[in-house]
Amino acid sequence: xxxxxxxxxxGNCNPHIEGKGLLEDIRNKASGFRFMPLGKETPDAILVISxxxxxxxxxxxxxxPVIVVAGETVDSVPCRERDLLDLVVKKLEALKGGAxx
Amino acid sequence: MAMKTGQDYIESLRKLKVxxxxxxxxxxxxxxxxxxxxxxxxAAVTYDMAHDPEFEDLVSVNSHFTGEKISRFTHIxxxxxxxxxxxxxxxxxxxxxxxxxxxxxxxxxxxALYSTTFDMDQKLGTTYHQRLCDFVKYLQANDLxxxxxxxxxxxxxxxxPSQQADPDLYVHIVExxxxxxxxxxxxxxxxxxxxxxxxxxxxTTALGEDDKAYAVACALxxxxxxxxxxxxxxTNDDRKLQGEMDQGNAKYGIVGGEALTVLEDxxxxxxxxFMCEEYDFAGTLVERFASYHRQNYGGCKGGxxxxxxxxxxxxxxxxxxxxxxxxxxKIVEMVHLTETLYAGSIACSSEGHKTPSGAYFVDPLLANTxxxxxxxxxxxxxxxxxxxxGGFIATLPSETDLKDEKIGKYVDKYFRGVASVPTEHRFxxxxxIENMTGGTALAESMHGAGSPQAQRVMILRQANxxxxxxxxxxxxxxxxxxx
Numbered sequence: 247x248x249x250x251x252x253x254x255x256x257g258n259c260n261p262h263i264e265g266k267g268l269l270e271d272i273r274n275k276a277s278g279f280r281f282m283p284l285g286k287e288t289p290d291a292i293l294v295i296s297x298x299x300x301x302x303x304x305x306x307x308x309x310x311p312v313i314v315v316a317g318e319t320v321d322s323v324p325c326r327e328r329d330l331l332d333l334v335v336k337k338l339e340a341l342k343g344g345a346x347x
Numbered sequence: 348m349a350m351k352t353g354q355d356y357i358e359s360l361r362k363l364k365v366x367x368x369x370x371x372x373x374x375x376x377x378x379x380x381x382x383x384x385x386x387x388x389x390a391a392v393t394y395d396m397a398h399d400p401e402f403e404d405l406v407s408v409n410s411h412f413t414g415e416k417i418s419r420f421t422h423i424x425x426x427x428x429x430x431x432x433x434x435x436x437x438x439x440x441x442x443x444x445x446x447x448x449x450x451x452x453x454x455x456x457x458x459a460l461y462s463t464t465f466d467m468d469q470k471l472g473t474t475y476h477q478r479l480c481d482f483v484k485y486l487q488a489n490d491l492x493x494x495x496x497x498x499x500x501x502x503x504x505x506x507x508p509s510q511q512a513d514p515d516l517y518v519h520i521v522e523x524x525x526x527x528x529x530x531x532x533x534x535x536x537x538x539x540x541x542x543x544x545x546x547x548x549x550x551t552t553a554l555g556e557d558d559k560a561y562a563v564a565c566a567l568x569x570x571x572x573x574x575x576x577x578x579x580x581x582t583n584d585d586r587k588l589q590g591e592m593d594q595g596n597a598k599y600g601i602v603g604g605e606a607l608t609v610l611e612d613x614x615x616x617x618x619x620x621f622m623c624e625e626y627d628f629a630g631t632l633v634e635r636f637a638s639y640h641r642q643n644y645g646g647c648k649g650g651x652x653x654x655x656x657x658x659x660x661x662x663x664x665x666x667x668x669x670x671x672x673x674x675x676x677k678i679v680e681m682v683h684l685t686e687t688l689y690a691g692s693i694a695c696s697s698e699g700h701k702t703p704s705g706a707y708f709v710d711p712l713l714a715n716t717x718x719x720x721x722x723x724x725x726x727x728x729x730x731x732x733x734x735x736x737g738g739f740i741a742t743l744p745s746e747t748d749l750k751d752e753k754i755g756k757y758v759d760k761y762f763r764g765v766a767s768v769p770t771e772h773r774f775x776x777x778x779x780i781e782n783m784t785g786g787t788a789l790a791e792s793m794h795g796a797g798s799p800q801a802q803r804v805m806i807l808r809q810a811n812x813x814x815x816x817x818x819x820x821x822x823x824x825x826x827x828x829x830x
Contacts, residue, residue, distance in 0.1 A: 248612070253400075255400050255401055255403075255404060256403050256404050256405075257401075257402050257403070257404040257405025257406065257432070257435060257439055257440060258405075258440060259405060259435035259436065259438050259439035260435075260439070260442075260525060262652075266400075266401045266573065283400055292604070302404075302428075302431070302432065303404050304404055304428075347763060
């Protein structure tokens with residue numbers, strides 16, 4: 247059964263990264279996941295992609311596990327834009343495998 | 348009702364019966380007319396983006412009335428986050444249109460009226476706030492575009508409205524009855540009004556008792572009986588009627604497309620009247636609207652400046668001059684000025700506060716500082732762009748010449764920069780710079796949301812000079828006798 251990932255983008259006012267492109271790459275690479283805009287269905291995990299470290303994408307507090315990309319950071323840990331895809335996919339797979347991220 | 352798409356918005360304009368004049372002609376169909384279509388395209392972007400996951404977090408929001416998703420342009424700010432997101436939204440859209448997209452004026456009008464009508468009702472026992480809320484709910488439910496109509500023609504600036512030789516130089520109430528009011532006059536510099544569904548009339552200045560007939564705020568459809576619009580000329584506007592490349596920004600045009608809107612004894616029903624002779628509150632409404640509107644400019648002109656910087660950087664590369672240290676330093680200066688403008692808009696938003704109505708208002712001192720900065724920095728940003736682009740932007744032949752069978756090869760040959768870049772690319776970027784940085788575009792940045800002196804008056808009023816004097820005297824060791 248594919249895991250449902252609710253995604254939310256910030257409004258990309260002045261992004262440091264190509265957030266929309268990253269989301270498409272994640273959708274293509276992460277197998278066993280179904281990606282829906284946040285709010286459409288109850289997700290198993292939430293993926294927030296904000297274009298910069300301000301991370302102003304609107305979302306409500308939740309108990310569902312959340313992965314946050316905010317510019318060149320994943321969950322506040324700095325990285326290069328080119329590494330974002332692998333880092334996020336690894337985190338999603340770890341979550342699905344029962345790990346806490 | 349669902350939010351409109353850009354195409355829905357464009358089709359909705361066809362159903363209006365807006366009376367528009369341009370070049371002495373009444374225009375039957377503004378939607379397909381090249382003079383107006385770029386401005387309509389720019390406004391349509393505000394609609395389309397609300398449906399795009401990449402942008403919808405900025406362009407849409409949940410209504411505080413209904414909880415439904417609405418366009419942010421119809422929203423009443425209920426947090427500093429709302430105020431900050433407004434600025435970010437404006438910058439983001441401006442980066443994509445390269446020009447004014449017009450919808451912020453009505454946005455600022457409903458926000459200014461929201462808190463002002465609340466205060467009026469509290470003090471005077473009137474019922475304006477509920478009417479205003481009903482109107483905003485109508486805008487939200489139908490996803491309409493409202494023009495904010497403040498500026499009167501004003502005539503002799505040394506005289507009050509009631510002292511003018513011609514009483515119509517400021518919009519005023521000529522009749523009141525049990526159905527509503529009748530207003531007469533005109534509103535000038537009306538951005539986007541010919542492609543708006545509604546207009547929101549507000550007074551343009553603080554008023555005294557003698558001017559009470561001029562203390563009027565109301566909403567009416569842009570095609571209401573008695574309303575007509577005379578479209579303003581812009582620098583190079585006849586280029587819209589011929590060709591594409593010479594326009595620079597052919598898809599979205601320059602500035603918002605402004606008109607003089609004449610109101611010839613226009614009836615407004617009471618449910619759409621939000622101020623009627625309560626002259627004491629005219630100044631409050633003007634200051635609140637002006638502050639919200641001045642807040643915007645670090646966003647919208649920040650985004651426009653981003654495009655100018657991009658065009659300037661590109662043309663430096665096309666010219667083979669990108670590596671020159673003075674060119675790089677001038678581009679740095681352009682970025683510095685742009686981010687300073689943006690910083691001011693973010694600051695006045697972050698420092699916003701809650702009003703008794705529950706709506707949030709910006710810091711007016713910082714908002715006026717933003718606009719004051721725009722009146723200077725945009726000229727410097729454009730000057731640096733001209734400096735880097737080179738004089739050829741002022742002498743470039745037409746696209747007709749570039750495409751001509753006989754002489755096009757000479758235009759192509761002699762206007763090429765670096766060999767690897769097609770002349771057409773250099774041509775297009777030059778035209779973009781020429782049209783974004785001249786004439787009408789600069790004048791709008793100077794006077795939009797109020798002329799420079801208006802900001803200086805507001806800045807002085809809020810400068811808190813007595814407090815600053817006490818600070819200085821204390822540090823200087825001055826001890827004054829208490830009086």
